[in-house]
Amino acid sequence: MDxxxxxxxxxxxxxxxxxxxxxxxxxxxxxxxxxxxxxxILYLGILLLTGGLGIxxxxxxxxxxxxxxxxxxxxxxxxxxxxxxxxxxxxxMTKVQAPNSFFDYILLLGCLTLITFITYLQVQYxxxxxxxxxxxxxxxxxxxxxxxxxxxxxxxxMAITNLAAWMGIAITPLNILKANDFEDAEIIFAGLFLGVAxxxxxxxSKQKNIKAHFSFTYTNFGMNILFIACLAxxxxxxxxxxxxxxxxxxxxxxxxxxxxxxxxFYFMLLLTLYGYIGISYVIIRLLIDSRMDMxxxxxxxxxxxxxxIGMIVFLSRMNKKLKHNDSL
Amino acid sequence: MIAYNHTSLDNLxxxxxxxxALNNELISKEEADAIKNVYPVNLYTPNLFIRIGLFLLTVVxxxxxxxxxxxxxxxxxxxxxxxxxxxxxxxxxxxxxFLIREKKHYRSGIDDALLWLSIAFMxxxxxxxxxxxxxxxxxxxxxxxxxxxxxxxxxxxISGLVYLSFLAIVFYAVIRLGDVAKIIMPFLLMAISxxxxxxxxxxxxxxxxxxxxxSCTFVEILALVTLYAAGNYFVVREVSNSMFELGLKEGExxxxxxxxxxxxxxxxxxxxxxxxxxxxxxxxxxxxxLVAAIVCTIRYYHHIAPLEVAITIGxxxxxxxxxAITKYLTTPxxxxxxxxxxxxxxxxxxxxxxxxxxxxxxxxxxxETVDQTKFGGGSxxxxxxxxxF
Numbered sequence: 001m002d003x004x005x006x007x008x009x010x011x012x013x014x015x016x017x018x019x020x021x022x023x024x025x026x027x028x029x030x031x032x033x034x035x036x037x038x039x040x041i042l043y044l045g046i047l048l049l050t051g052g053l054g055i056x057x058x059x060x061x062x063x064x065x066x067x068x069x070x071x072x073x074x075x076x077x078x079x080x081x082x083x084x085x086x087x088x089x090x091x092x093m094t095k096v097q098a099p100n101s102f103f104d105y106i107l108l109l110g111c112l113t114l115i116t117f118i119t120y121l122q123v124q125y126x127x128x129x130x131x132x133x134x135x136x137x138x139x140x141x142x143x144x145x146x147x148x149x150x151x152x153x154x155x156x157x158m159a160i161t162n163l164a165a166w167m168g169i170a171i172t173p174l175n176i177l178k179a180n181d182f183e184d185a186e187i188i189f190a191g192l193f194l195g196v197a198x199x200x201x202x203x204x205s206k207q208k209n210i211k212a213h214f215s216f217t218y219t220n221f222g223m224n225i226l227f228i229a230c231l232a233x234x235x236x237x238x239x240x241x242x243x244x245x246x247x248x249x250x251x252x253x254x255x256x257x258x259x260x261x262x263x264x265f266y267f268m269l270l271l272t273l274y275g276y277i278g279i280s281y282v283i284i285r286l287l288i289d290s291r292m293d294m295x296x297x298x299x300x301x302x303x304x305x306x307x308x309i310g311m312i313v314f315l316s317r318m319n320k321k322l323k324h325n326d327s328l
Numbered sequence: 329m330i331a332y333n334h335t336s337l338d339n340l341x342x343x344x345x346x347x348x349a350l351n352n353e354l355i356s357k358e359e360a361d362a363i364k365n366v367y368p369v370n371l372y373t374p375n376l377f378i379r380i381g382l383f384l385l386t387v388v389x390x391x392x393x394x395x396x397x398x399x400x401x402x403x404x405x406x407x408x409x410x411x412x413x414x415x416x417x418x419x420x421x422x423x424x425x426f427l428i429r430e431k432k433h434y435r436s437g438i439d440d441a442l443l444w445l446s447i448a449f450m451x452x453x454x455x456x457x458x459x460x461x462x463x464x465x466x467x468x469x470x471x472x473x474x475x476x477x478x479x480x481x482x483x484x485x486i487s488g489l490v491y492l493s494f495l496a497i498v499f500y501a502v503i504r505l506g507d508v509a510k511i512i513m514p515f516l517l518m519a520i521s522x523x524x525x526x527x528x529x530x531x532x533x534x535x536x537x538x539x540x541x542x543s544c545t546f547v548e549i550l551a552l553v554t555l556y557a558a559g560n561y562f563v564v565r566e567v568s569n570s571m572f573e574l575g576l577k578e579g580e581x582x583x584x585x586x587x588x589x590x591x592x593x594x595x596x597x598x599x600x601x602x603x604x605x606x607x608x609x610x611x612x613x614x615x616x617x618l619v620a621a622i623v624c625t626i627r628y629y630h631h632i633a634p635l636e637v638a639i640t641i642g643x644x645x646x647x648x649x650x651x652a653i654t655k656y657l658t659t660p661x662x663x664x665x666x667x668x669x670x671x672x673x674x675x676x677x678x679x680x681x682x683x684x685x686x687x688x689x690x691x692x693x694x695x696e697t698v699d700q701t702k703f704g705g706g707s708x709x710x711x712x713x714x715x716x717f
Binding site: 005006009012014015016019022023026031032033034035037038039040041042043044045046047048049050051052053055056059100101102105108112153154156157158161216217220265266268269272273297298301302304305308309311312315316318319322323 | 342345346349352354355356359362363366374375376377378380381382384385386388389392393395396399438607609612613616635636637638639640641642643644645646647649650651653654657658660663664665666667668669678679681682683684685686688689
């Protein structure tokens with residue numbers, strides 16, 4: 001903190017004497033926070049530990065024996081949850097702070113080992129029978145429970161991806177396009193359904209004030225899967241691609257309203273880009289079908305220049321509008 | 329010098345300081361507003377996400393515009409295209425200057441895009457027009473170009489390019505001196521890195537470079553990294569092996585290898601100590617990141633333990649260290665705390681953190697494993713985290 005600057009402001013009468021005192025005090029006694037350093041070390045530590053244990057077990061399964069491994073995983077898991085249960089602050093419907101950053105990651109380790117435990121039981125002993133969905137359903141329920149009980153965004157995100165997996169869709173950020181076969185009509189409709197469901201949950205948690213701060217995570221997953229499923233539908237159903245503009249427009253309009261209401265620049269950007277991709281796809285398809293040869297190419301270039309400028313104007317206006325809302 | 333209006337930039341700096349003070353509840357909202365009224369910022373800087381959108385759209389427009397331009401001119405020769413690209417680059421630069429002077433754009437996404445596109449087109453034009461120039465000449469060209477851009481626009485990433493192209497100039501110039509050069513090269517680069525680090529550290533708070541403060545910090549970090557890299561055993565061995573044709577076989581060491589082993593291991597530790605001692609975030613974090621480089625370098629040449637044992641033990645050690653520090657700092661000691669810093673801008677990072685967690689701890693969902701009745705196949709089976717390997 002630059003005390004010279006504030007001294008100048010103080011002399012100009014812009015800040016009061018007590019404020020200036022506070023600033024000077026802060027500048028002298030400023031605490032150095034190693035919060036993010038600790039978090040990163042912990043994160044990497046747990047990543048390495050779970051990864052390493054995974055390979056260790058996989059390689060030595062024949063020598064150690066299943067019971068021993070199960071017992072070890074179980075003990076680790078119980079230890080983690082025991083620590084979290086003891087350290088956690090009392091449950092509330094609103095946001096509950098974690099006691100320290102160590103807590104966050106131990107909870108994560110606990111959840112991970114618990115899922116491994118269940119998966120192991122299922123694979124080795126088919127403990128949950130041969131019901132296809134049950135083995136994904138149980139971890140999902142546990143994750144959702146832990147996310148709400150301990151108030152943890154990371155666990156909530158894992159729970160949502162598990163919910164999607166249960167429905168047959170992969171929605172981890174980097175796999176959403178890679179791992180899904182969007183050639184499959186069933187996945188497209190499942191994606192649309194999941195997206196709607198997640199957005200409904202987001203709205204409800206905000207309205208009923210049940211962990212309202214989870215709302216963003218739900219909306220984020222819900223919005224992306226909705227738009228991607230919608231665009232996938234447009235690319236997949238060749239004969240009907242123009243019709244998909246309707247749901248796309250409806251979704252974009254819905255999020256336009258949401259983003260204005262919550263003053264969210266992030267949602268505004270996403271809906272603009274997804275919407276632009278959809279419209280551009282339709283225009284390019286129409287141009288290709290028009291058989292105009294070079295004319296179509298020229299027109300395509302012109303389209304992108306003009307529409308790009310239009311989009312820039314739109315985004316700039318939205319920036320103004322959202323900033324205005326922000327200060328309300 | 330800098331293209332932006334000086335008063336606007338000064339006011340921006342004042343307002344940034346004021347908002348930090350406001351977030352720490354040192355000054356009241358009224359006081360912050362009063363400061364804003366007396367020192368108004370008339371620069372056009374949209375929100376980060378809008379900036380990303382404007383950046384992408386500008387890139388689309390410029391590339392499409394170039395495509396159309398090219399199509400209309402029907403040029404096919406290499407020199408012709410080079411000239412065309414050069415003209416477009418100059419046009420983009422003019423547009424950039426215009427936007428900044430007339431429309432007061434400052435990190436709006438549009439100016440970022442124009443800046444980078446202008447540089448990219450300029451480099452492509454240079455490559456097309458002068459295809460056969462030496463590495464040294466190329467480094468000098470890039471250095472002059474980026475240094476000018478840095479002075480004019482104070483862009484952070486550009487400052488990195490300036491520094492790296494400067495090191496490249498030194499490298500390619502000294503290498504011509506022959507055998508002596510090969511021996512002194514690591515030491516020379518280390519000395520330069522250290523000097524640059526010292527220079528940045530000493531001068532970054534100087535009011536004469538106040539518009540380039542973040543650039544100074546960035547170069548400071550890079551200088552620490554290059555100081556380490558120039559003394560890292562892996563870098564020195566492999567670079568001298570491939571560039572100076574030493575013809576080392578596996579297991580063979582470079583002359584004076586022991587010295588580089590010492591710097592490989594001791595430098596990051598020295599960084600961390602210095603960071604703790606001086607409460608300097610820059611050198612502390614750089615040191616922490618470089619610990620990974622120590623581990624990787626050692627593992628590359630010496631297989632102390634199988635990979636899975638090594639990472640399991642490493643993971644346990646890291647968790648224990650984090651636990652011990654958290655415990656130790658439960659009440660702040662020696663001016664250190666593990667509490668979260670007061671900054672509303674960090675709230676967004678929690679969302680990012682949760683996404684990173686989901687991505688990297690992605691489970692081998694039982695959907696996959698159920699299909700394999702035995703534990704034999706698959707990619708790590710019951711281990712859980714496939715993200716790790």
